[in-house]
Structures are given as structure tokens and as C-alpha cells.
Amino acid sequence: MLPFSRVAIIGLGLIGSSLARAVRLHMPTVRLVGYDGSAAVRARVDELDLLDDIADTPGAAVIDADLVVLCVPVGQMGAAIEEMRADLPKGAIVSDVGSVKASVAALAGLIPEGVHFIPAHPVAGTEKSGPDAGFAELFHQRWCILTPLPGTDETAIERLAEFWKRLDSKVETMDAQHHDLVLAVTSHLPHLIAYSIVGTASDLEGVTRSEVIKYSAGGFRDFTRIAASDPQMWRDVFLANKDAVLEILQRFTEDLTALQRAIRWGDGDTLFNLFTRTRDIRRTIIDAGQDTAAPDFGRDHR
Numbered sequence: 001m002l003p004f005s006r007v008a009i010i011g012l013g014l015i016g017s018s019l020a021r022a023v024r025l026h027m028p029t030v031r032l033v034g035y036d037g038s039a040a041v042r043a044r045v046d047e048l049d050l051l052d053d054i055a056d057t058p059g060a061a062v063i064d065a066d067l068v069v070l071c072v073p074v075g076q077m078g079a080a081i082e083e084m085r086a087d088l089p090k091g092a093i094v095s096d097v098g099s100v101k102a103s104v105a106a107l108a109g110l111i112p113e114g115v116h117f118i119p120a121h122p123v124a125g126t127e128k129s130g131p132d133a134g135f136a137e138l139f140h141q142r143w144c145i146l147t148p149l150p151g152t153d154e155t156a157i158e159r160l161a162e163f164w165k166r167l168d169s170k171v172e173t174m175d176a177q178h179h180d181l182v183l184a185v186t187s188h189l190p191h192l193i194a195y196s197i198v199g200t201a202s203d204l205e206g207v208t209r210s211e212v213i214k215y216s217a218g219g220f221r222d223f224t225r226i227a228a229s230d231p232q233m234w235r236d237v238f239l240a241n242k243d244a245v246l247e248i249l250q251r252f253t254e255d256l257t258a259l260q261r262a263i264r265w266g267d268g269d270t271l272f273n274l275f276t277r278t279r280d281i282r283r284t285i286i287d288a289g290q291d292t293a294a295p296d297f298g299r300d301h302r
Ligand SMILES: NC(=O)C1=CN([C@@H]2O[C@H](COP(=O)(O)OP(=O)(O)OC[C@H]3O[C@@H](n4cnc5c(N)ncnc54)[C@H](O)[C@@H]3O)[C@@H](O)[C@H]2O)C=CC1
Pocket: 010, 011, 012, 013, 014, 015, 016, 035, 036, 037, 038, 041, 071, 072, 073, 074, 076, 079, 080, 097, 098, 099, 100, 122, 123, 124, 125, 126, 127, 128, 129, 130, 131, 230, 233, 237
């Protein structure tokens, strides 16, 4: 039996539209309703025919849903809940896809009694945004991390886990604080470094912008892909995950200073040993099949 029969998606950009496409692909009998704050996005989703119904208000989208998934930027989660909370049916599960989890868990007080609230994060995405960038296979063989609050109904957690498994995701459960620390290392800091290095390159006085573009070798090109990620989404991530990002950033700058010292003093062993260790990490990631954003679909979507 399907875990849900009526799913509402709030926010129809990259992740919300991918979710709609994935539900259509894997659970075609589910009734899909969506809402987006942007009239232009609603119109585009209508053209793309991704949903059974596009609601004019958040309340109309959720009124008979058994699962509501918030796919808006992290800084908009509170507003999105406020806008629909009066219309949430008893027994429904409200979840989300936000990249930061403790700040979303802190919104639990806004959820009406009798409605389950289970924050979640599919660790799958690209640098693109908007409904045209979505694709049904985005979640295939990617992790979805559930961060239920203590005391959450176990059956509700199992139903949400089953939902993501049916979209071909792998599911893990952890607490929100731990999620935020792990993601600060594996996702948030790498994005911050990419934004920073691309900014540095474009500000260099002695190197022209056209030289940066013309001679950008593999490494810099990879950074520019990440640094092209959505500004609003990532502003919200850094503001919401401030503590964990600052903690990891502190460690990173100390390690960077050690590398600076090794270069200054010609300490090749330190450089060689670190580079050998990091190459092993890359090999482990590839062996685990985690080396691309969408392993089945190559680079077309990246
Ligand atoms: N982009 C990525 O690779 C990934 C993003 N996420 C998370 O998914 C969420 C959505 O990100 P994307 O789909 O990439 O962003 P997006 O920019 O493509 O889509 C967000 C949509 O939300 C709408 N929206 C904003 N505020 C709203 C509100 N209050 N009510 C209704 N609609 C509203 C916008 O109009 C937009 O269409 C974010 O929380 C992000 O952290 C999670 C995994 C990967």
C-alpha cells in the first residue's frame, strides 16, 4: 500500500518540481497538489503539467492532504507554515526538504495539535533553481535524512521513510543538530569556499576577468558551478546554520594556515601526506557511488 494518497508540495522550484516529477514517476496514483508564492512559477508548473491541481493559496493546497512537503528556502519555512496551518487536516504529516534542520525543527510550535511534523533533507540537488531545472530522477540512490523531534509518532516516521524509499532514495535518521554539523562540513563550507574563491578571482587587480574565464582549468570551473547556486537559498542556509558553519570554518582556517606554513617553509612532506589522504577520501566516495549529483543521469543536469 502507498504511504500517502494526497500529497501537497509548497514551493515548486528545483526541489519541489523534482519531487512532483518523482511522485508522478514512482507513485502515479497519488493525487498531487501544489502551491508556489510566485504566480509566474505557478503558471510555468501548469504549462509543464507537473501536478493534478495548482492551488491559488497555500490553504487550498493542503486542505485534504495526508502529506505536505515544504520546498521553500529555509528562511521562508516559518512564513509558509503560518500561511497554511489553519487548513492542515488532523493526522496529516508536514515535512520539508530544507538544507538546515535545527532551525526548521524550532518551528514545531507552529504546527497544530494532531498534525505530525517531521523535518527532512534529501541530500540531492544541483546549482540550478526553478521548475524547469527539476527532474524525476534527482533523488535516485541519494540519501534523505529524517530528523524527527523526540516523541514523534513512529508510524508517521515510517510512512515518511517509505515515501522517500519509493522515490528510490536511501533513508537515514539523525537528530537535527548532528545533521547541521555534518552538512556544514560536507555541503555548506564547500559552498562558502566556492563563493569566496570565485569572488577572489573576479576581484584580482593583476588578472583580468577575461583571463579568468579563458584559462579556467578544471578546479576553478568546478568552483564556478557551485558558486552559481541560488543566492537566496544559500544566504538562508548560512544564516540558519550559523553556529555549525562558524565552528567548521574555524577548523578549516586553522588547517589552511598549516598548509600556508608548509608552503612557506618548503615542507613537501606535509603537503604530500595530506594530498595522499584526501585522494583516498575521493576514492572511497566513488566506490560508494556518491560521486555525482545524479549518478544515473551523468552531467546533463549539472
Ligand atoms: N537546490 C538544491 O540543490 C537543494 C535545495 N534544498 C532545499 O530545498 C529548498 C528549496 O530549494 P530549491 O528548490 O533549490 O529552490 P528554488 O528557488 O528552485 O525554489 C523555491 C521556490 O519556493 C518559492 N517560495 C519562496 N517562498 C515561498 C513561500 N513563502 N510560499 C510558497 N512558495 C515560496 C519560490 O517562489 C520558488 O519557486 C530549500 O530549503 C533548500 O535548502 C535541498 C536539497 C538540495
